[in-house]
Each structure stands twice: as structure tokens, then as C-alpha cells.
Amino acid sequence: MYTPAFHYDSADDCYIGGQFWDGRVNSLEEQAVKPFFNPLEMNITNLSMFISKMKGADFYSEFIKIYGESNDEQKILNNVGDAIAAFERSAEVNPFTSKYDAYLKKTDTLTTLEARGLKVFNGVGKCYQCHLTSPESKSAKVLFTDFKYHNIGVPRNPGNPFYKMATSINPAGEAFQDLGLGGQMKLQTQNGKFKCSTLRNVAITSPYFHNGVYKTLEEVIHFYNSRDVDPSIDKPEVNENLTTDNVGNLKLSLGDEAALVAFMKTLTDGYKASK
Ligand code: HEC
Numbered sequence: 001m002y003t004p005a006f007h008y009d010s011a012d013d014c015y016i017g018g019q020f021w022d023g024r025v026n027s028l029e030e031q032a033v034k035p036f037f038n039p040l041e042m043n044i045t046n047l048s049m050f051i052s053k054m055k056g057a058d059f060y061s062e063f064i065k066i067y068g069e070s071n072d073e074q075k076i077l078n079n080v081g082d083a084i085a086a087f088e089r090s091a092e093v094n095p096f097t098s099k100y101d102a103y104l105k106k107t108d109t110l111t112t113l114e115a116r117g118l119k120v121f122n123g124v125g126k127c128y129q130c131h132l133t134s135p136e137s138k139s140a141k142v143l144f145t146d147f148k149y150h151n152i153g154v155p156r157n158p159g160n161p162f163y164k165m166a167t168s169i170n171p172a173g174e175a176f177q178d179l180g181l182g183g184q185m186k187l188q189t190q191n192g193k194f195k196c197s198t199l200r201n202v203a204i205t206s207p208y209f210h211n212g213v214y215k216t217l218e219e220v221i222h223f224y225n226s227r228d229v230d231p232s233i234d235k236p237e238v239n240e241n242l243t244t245d246n247v248g249n250l251k252l253s254l255g256d257e258a259a260l261v262a263f264m265k266t267l268t269d270g271y272k273a274s275k
Pocket residue numbers: 121125126127128129130131148149150151152154194195196197198199202205207208209210211217220221224225243246247260
């Protein structure tokens with residue numbers, strides 16, 4: 001909900017904001033209605049089919065109490081987007097009740113390992129350079145993202161079922177390359193770039209990266225630390241516009257890697273202090 005609308009930032013010469021990994025829509029309202037019609041998601045083939053499903057749903061009476069009756073199909077769809085976006089903006093989805101939030105409020109303390117992880121995150125690990133740990137100006141919340149697009153060199157996920165799909169859906173077959181923002185904008189200078197994720201609740205949102213190539217935070221951290229020096233790490237899916245100054249050869253120890261994982265586990269909402 002804190003993601004700004006997609007825009008070009010001339011001061012930083014980069015694109016910022018927008019929804020989806022490639023920023024293809026601007027608002028939560030627009031995002032919310034897309035999956036209904038995506039053939040890979042809910043695959044509803046037209047608006048009338050969507051409306052008849054809505055009218056048949058047991059929550060439809062609740063829905064019209066708020067939005068009123070209408071025969072305007074586009075208006076009903078827009079109202080569905082509005083309702084989902086309102087939920088996404090609620091405190092239920094944005095509670096800020098992690099151990100890290102308690103630590104910021106000084107109502108709890110981090111363990112030695114977690115504190116070491118935070119130090120690495122904000123220091124030699126360079127994570128904070130994209131996953132910002134300074135409060136965002138409007139919300140005053142630490143959101144762990146700059147909302148910008150980067151190609152950090154995520155490898156192809158050979159297990160992605162998309163490669164094996166019918167040519168009507170994936171004409172390129174095994175040769176498919178996800179160009180991210182560059183594909184969406186048809187702009188080569190943006191190829192391979194994806195929106196920087198928040199790290200809030202990241203311990204409970206495996207698998208990781210836009211294509212789900214890694215299952216564990218340990219693998220993700222090891223990738224950041226050693227992308228350019230560990231030959232067992234697969235090559236980037238898109239080898240253009242690669243970030244090299246703060247990713248790939250961080251020279252972190254195994255202890256630092258473990259500490260980063262411990263720190264990321266403090267970002268899960270619903271933390272109750274143990275006493
Ligand atoms: C150059 C900017 C940049 C830096 C530096 C960076 N990240 Fe990221 N991070 C990203 C981007 C962009 C993504 C999404 C990439 C994708 O999926 O293609 C991401 C994704 C992640 C994810 C997966 C989130 C998810 O939900 O899938 C984790 C975990 C993560 N970063 C942790 C870290 C840690 C820990 C560090 C420091 C060691 C770090 N990042 C440094 C930009 C960065």
C-alpha cells in the first residue's frame with residue numbers, strides 16, 4: 001500500500017513504484033482486478049462471466065450494501081478492486097507488529113545474533129542500500145524497500161512450470177527470458193530489472209525472488225554474498241544492466257550469513273514478547 005505510482009525519477013535517473021514485480025499497473029485497485037482474468041491465475045475469460053460469479057457469491061448482498069446495485073459491469077468490477085484495495089490498506093494487512101518494530105519502540109531487545117545481523121544489513125552486507133532501513137518520509141515506517149528496479153542477477157528457475165506451457169501461452173518455450181521492467185516497457189536499458197521487495201514478513205513468504213528460484217533465506221543470502229565468486233551459483237537469467245557494486249562478492253563470513261537470516265526472522269508480524 002505504500003508503493004508510489006509508477007514514475008521516472010530524474011534526480012536518480014531511474015524508475016520507481018508501481019504494482020507487480022515489473023510495475024505494470026499503478027494502483028492497488030488496478031492490480032486487484034488483474035488476476036481474475038489472467039489465464040495463468042483465475043482465468044475468467046470475460047467480464048460478463050466475472051459479473052455472474054460475483055452476483056452468485058454469498059457475499060454479494062454485503063457488497064451491494066456498500067456499493068449499491070448496478071447493471072454497469074465495469075463499475076461493479078471497479079468496486080471489487082476498490083474493496084480489495086481497502087482491505088489491503090487496512091491495519092490487518094499492515095500491522096507493524098514484528099519483533100523489529102518492538103525493538104524500534106524499545107519495548108524489546110534483539111538477541112546477540114539478530115543484532116549482529118542488523119549490523120551486517122546496515123553495513124558490510126550493503127542490504128540497506130536498496131532495502132532501506134530509514135523511515136519512509138510519508139508513513140514514517142521502515143519499509144525495507146526503495147521501490148526502485150534493479151537487476152541483481154537472479155538465476156533462471158528451471159522448475160518454473162511456465163517453460164513447459166502451451167505455445168499459445170509461452171511461445172518461446174524453454175528459451176523464455178523474463179525481462180522484467182525492460183519487457184514491460186520495451187526498453188533495453190531496463191532489461192532484467194525487478195522491483196525491490198519489502199523484507200517485512202519475508203521469513204514466511206518462501207519461495208524467493210520473482211521466479212521463486214530459492215526456497216530458503218540461507219540460499220538468498222549466500223547468493224548475495226557470492227554470486228560472482230561461487231561457481232555453483234547459476235548465471236543470471238538476464239545478463240544486462242547487472243548490479244555489481246553492492247551485490248555478488250560481499251566477503252561475508254558464514255557467521256554473518258547466519259546472522260542476516262536471524263535478523264530477517266525478526267521482521268515477521270504478530271510477534272509477542274516472551275514475557
Ligand atoms: C541493488 C539493490 C539490492 C541490494 C543491495 C539488496 N537487494 Fe535484496 N532485493 C532487491 C531486488 C530488486 C529484489 C527482487 C529481485 C527479483 O526478484 O528479481 C530483492 C529481493 C530480496 C529478497 C527476496 C524477497 C522476496 O519476497 O522474494 C530478499 C530476502 C532480499 N532481497 C534480501 C536482501 C539482503 C539480505 C541483502 C543484503 C545482503 C539484499 N537483499 C541486498 C534489491 C537489492
